[in-house]
Amino acid sequence: MAYATRALDSFAALGDPTRRAIFERLAARPAAVGELARGLPVSRPAVSQHLGVLKAAGLVAETPAGARRIYRIDPRGIGAMRDWLDAHWAAALGAFQDFADGEGKEEETPACAPQRTPE
C-alpha cells in the first residue's frame, strides 16, 4: 500500500494549478528554480515550496549543477499513478463483489456483509 499512498499523493500534488504548471514545464524541459519562477506569476520561494511538494510526491527529482539545483520529472511517480489506479479498481471490484453476493442471497446471513451505508 505504500506505493498506492504515494501515488495518491501524486494526484493530490497535481491538483494545485501552480504545481501542475511547474510539473508541465519540467516535463517540457528540466530547469532550475530561477528559470521556473521567471515564467510564472509566483515568487521564487513559492516555486521552491511547490517543488518540495512535487518532490515529496515522487513527481520531480533534483540534481545539483554547481551552485544550482536542476529539477526534472521523476517518471517513477507516474508509474506509481498506474499502480494507484490498479489498486483503486481492485478495491472497487472487491466492494462490488461483496455487495452483489450480499444482494444475491438476502434470505441467508451473508458471510461477508455488504458494504452498504444506510441512508
Add this chain to the structure above:
Amino acid sequence: MRSATDAGMSIAPIVRSVEVKAPPARAVELFATRMADWWTRGRTIAPNPHVAIVLEPRPGGRWFERDAEGAETHWGKVLAWEPPSRLLLAWQIDAGWRYDPGFATELEITFAPTATGGTTVTLEHRDLERFGTDAARHAEQLGGGWPGFLAEFARLADTDS
C-alpha cells in the same frame, strides 16, 4: 488525434476480475444501477460524499456523481451499453484527478457466465498512455517537448505490471 503514443508507445492496461454468484443479467444490473450503493464513499472525485452515482443506460449517456446538495460532478460517459454482457465507458478523469471533457480513457466491463451460474466480472482500464499524452498536450502548448518522458513513462509502467 494521432500522436506519438500511437507510434508504438503504450502502457499495459489494468485488468481485474472478480466472480459473483448472481447471473450476468443481475450482475450487470447491480453494477450499473446500484453503483452508489457499492462504490466506497469518499473514494470519488467530488469534494462532498456522493448520494447518487448515475450511469445513464444508453450510448452517449452521462456518468456522474451527485452530492446531498444536488451538485453533479462528471466522471465520463457511456460508449456502449450492451447488457448482459458488456459496458464500455469513457473515464474522463485526468492525471490531475479532474474531469476533463477533452480527455478520455476506456473502461470496459464484461460479464461472462460461469459454469455454476454466477458471473465473472472483468474490468479493463486501457489507453493509459493518454494520461501522459494529456500532460504532453499541455506541455506542447507551453512550447516544450515530451517524447523522452513518455517513453520513460511507458517503460516504467510496463515493468511495474
